[in-house]
Amino acid sequence: MKDIHYEKAVAKFLIFLEEKGLRKTTERMMMLEEIYSRHDHFDAEDLYKTMVDKKQYVSRATIYNNLEVLLECGLIRKNQFGNNVTKYEKAANFRQHDHLICLDCQQVKEFCDPRLQQIQKMIGEMMKFEITQHDLLLYGHCEKADCENKKVLNN
Ligand SMILES: [Zn+2]
Ligand SMILES: [Zn+2]
Numbered sequence: 001m002k003d004i005h006y007e008k009a010v011a012k013f014l015i016f017l018e019e020k021g022l023r024k025t026t027e028r029m030m031m032l033e034e035i036y037s038r039h040d041h042f043d044a045e046d047l048y049k050t051m052v053d054k055k056q057y058v059s060r061a062t063i064y065n066n067l068e069v070l071l072e073c074g075l076i077r078k079n080q081f082g083n084n085v086t087k088y089e090k091a092a093n094f095r096q097h098d099h100l101i102c103l104d105c106q107q108v109k110e111f112c113d114p115r116l117q118q119i120q121k122m123i124g125e126m127m128k129f130e131i132t133q134h135d136l137l138l139y140g141h142c143e144k145a146d147c148e149n150k151k152v153l154n155n
Pocket of ligand 2: 089110
């Protein structure tokens with residue numbers, strides 16, 4: 001689905017590639033399109049599998065390299081969910097949000113609370129610090145009935 005976010009992302013990416021002297025390759029543009037059509041948190045392997053399923057052949061190395069390029073361009077956001085879990089998501093022009101992570105099924109939920117922005121602003125003023133971003137991860141146990149690995153309590 002092509003929307004305004006995607007159109008803006010393409011424009012930003014093309015300018016970035018030009019400035020960095022990088023080529024506008026089909027693979028790069030396909031990756032950007034794929035990323036901007038999804039609404040989840042994904043890693044390189046997820047992206048690779050989806051693209052292979054859609055017969056868009058891009059090598060794993062190309063995916064890894066271009067995730068770095070997209071990150072540098074600010075078009076994706078990199079999240080460290082737990083020790084060895086790195087997930088990406090599209091970033092440009094999206095509302096600020098934070099994450100809840102279930103320690104049992106690793107499912108990630110998003111939430112947005114404008115009060116966090118106010119706190120960030122207050123802390124910045126108090127500490128004489130120009131805060132440009134924040135990362136907040138809340139860990140715990142989701143309440144889904146089918147949450148995998150959830151420890152079953154004996155009644
Ligand atoms: Zn869970
Ligand atoms: Zn997110």
